[in-house]
Amino acid sequence: MLFTIYYLHRHWEYKDMVISLQWLPDKCEIQSRLMALKRMGIVSDYEKIRTFTVAIVGVGGVGSVTAEMLTRCGIGKLLLFDYDKVELANMNRLFFQPHQAGLSKVQAAEHTLRNINPDVLFEVHNYNITTVENFEHFMNRISNGGLEEGKPVDLVLSCVDNFEARMTINTACNELGQTWMESGVSENAVSGHIQLIIPGESACFACAPPLVVAANIDEKTLKREGVCAASLPTTMGVVAGILVQNVLKFLLNFGTVSFYLGYNAMQDFFPTMSMKPNPQCDDRNCRKQQKEYKKKVAALPKQEVIQEEGDIIHEDNEWGIELVSEISEEELKKSSGPIPDLPEGIIVAYTVPQKQEDSVPEVTVEDSGESLEDLMAKMKNI
Numbered sequence: 001m002l003f004t005i006y007y008l009h010r011h012w013e014y015k016d017m018v019i020s021l022q023w024l025p026d027k028c029e030i031q032s033r034l035m036a037l038k039r040m041g042i043v044s045d046y047e048k049i050r051t052f053t054v055a056i057v058g059v060g061g062v063g064s065v066t067a068e069m070l071t072r073c074g075i076g077k078l079l080l081f082d083y084d085k086v087e088l089a090n091m092n093r094l095f096f097q098p099h100q101a102g103l104s105k106v107q108a109a110e111h112t113l114r115n116i117n118p119d120v121l122f123e124v125h126n127y128n129i130t131t132v133e134n135f136e137h138f139m140n141r142i143s144n145g146g147l148e149e150g151k152p153v154d155l156v157l158s159c160v161d162n163f164e165a166r167m168t169i170n171t172a173c174n175e176l177g178q179t180w181m182e183s184g185v186s187e188n189a190v191s192g193h194i195q196l197i198i199p200g201e202s203a204c205f206a207c208a209p210p211l212v213v214a215a216n217i218d219e220k221t222l223k224r225e226g227v228c229a230a231s232l233p234t235t236m237g238v239v240a241g242i243l244v245q246n247v248l249k250f251l252l253n254f255g256t257v258s259f260y261l262g263y264n265a266m267q268d269f270f271p272t273m274s275m276k277p278n279p280q281c282d283d284r285n286c287r288k289q290q291k292e293y294k295k296k297v298a299a300l301p302k303q304e305v306i307q308e309e310g311d312i313i314h315e316d317n318e319w320g321i322e323l324v325s326e327i328s329e330e331e332l333k334k335s336s337g338p339i340p341d342l343p344e345g346i347i348v349a350y351t352v353p354q355k356q357e358d359s360v361p362e363v364t365v366e367d368s369g370e371s372l373e374d375l376m377a378k379m380k381n382i
């Protein structure tokens with residue numbers, strides 16, 4: 001019965017879809033699977049996800065999958081920015097389908113995502129953020145496009161494929177003091193990275209710019225004619241996955257949020273690091289944010305470092321596991337040497353045991369009284 005209702009409603013318009021989903025047993029199940037994160041002690045308040053707004057710039061190989069994951073996770077609102085159209089040549093990537101070819105990426109994405117989860121609010125902008133006019137509008141929507149109009153978005157995600165757009169997002173976020181995450185996949189499709197940028201606190205995109213940006217080279221001149229960048233749905237899927245994982249950890253406050261996480265598919269290597277901002281950064285707003293961050297840190301009440309004393313004994317663990325030394329006191333004594341007289345407060349890390357001379361068996365050689373010539377002659381006869 002429910003199955004028939006599901007199919008009937010699937011073919012109705014979007015408005016009816018909202019109602020029809022309430023009949024679906026699946027919706028309940030999806031929610032309870034996410035709520036299980038709370039029961040299992042991973043996230044303290046999963047429902048909070050509905051209160052957040054995320055802006056995604058670039059709805060291509062990484063951005064579209066990122067948007068789908070956040071939609072399925074139940075994010076409150078998504079703002080999508082892109083000026084490209086869906087192309088058949090990009091069907092090796094995830095998300096878009098051949099019948100959507102020719103449609104704008106943001107429109108096609110909105111349609112698909114609304115069908116997946118009609119509870120999410122969508123706001124889409126089909127333009128290039130790097131033009132002066134659009135940049136102003138982009139800044140305005142970042143500052144006012146939150147779930148409640150007039151409030152800023154919680155996070156901006158850069159899923160673009162060029163440095164010019166990254167620098168534009170960087171400029172906007174430095175000016176607004178807006179936290180954002182950058183992502184990228186290499187031209188040869190076998191490596192990628194994500195980076196969390198909190199203006200003033202961690203390095204911005206201009207603090208340590210790539211050579212193309214630092215040398216002011218027009219990146220369009222770098223693209224060889226007839227040669228297109230490689231792309232793999234696997235690498236893009238992995239990068240989108242680690243990006244959204246970091247977004248969830250950042251928004252819902254669980255686990256360790258990565259400031260930089262790389263992915264090298266050739267060696268299955270995931271390097272991590274964090275970078276402090278550059279005090280000589282070219283972006284004046286970055287330098288301004290750095291000063292403000294320093295002031296904020298200085299104003300914080302100083303926390304005293306309390307050193308824990310004594311051994312940590314895990315007596316109260318449920319399995320009764322205890323930590324015991326693998327060597328006995330006696331064995332330790334035997335393998336140690338005498339402890340020298342030391343001033344108070346200084347202890348030895350280890351001591352060198354004394355040489356146990358008597359333990360070496362003495363070998364005595366009896367003199368047979370024979371000369372070397374005699375011995376040599378004997379050996380020859382053997």
Ligand SMILES: [Zn+2]
Nearest residue numbers: 204207281286
């Ligand atoms: Zn900077």
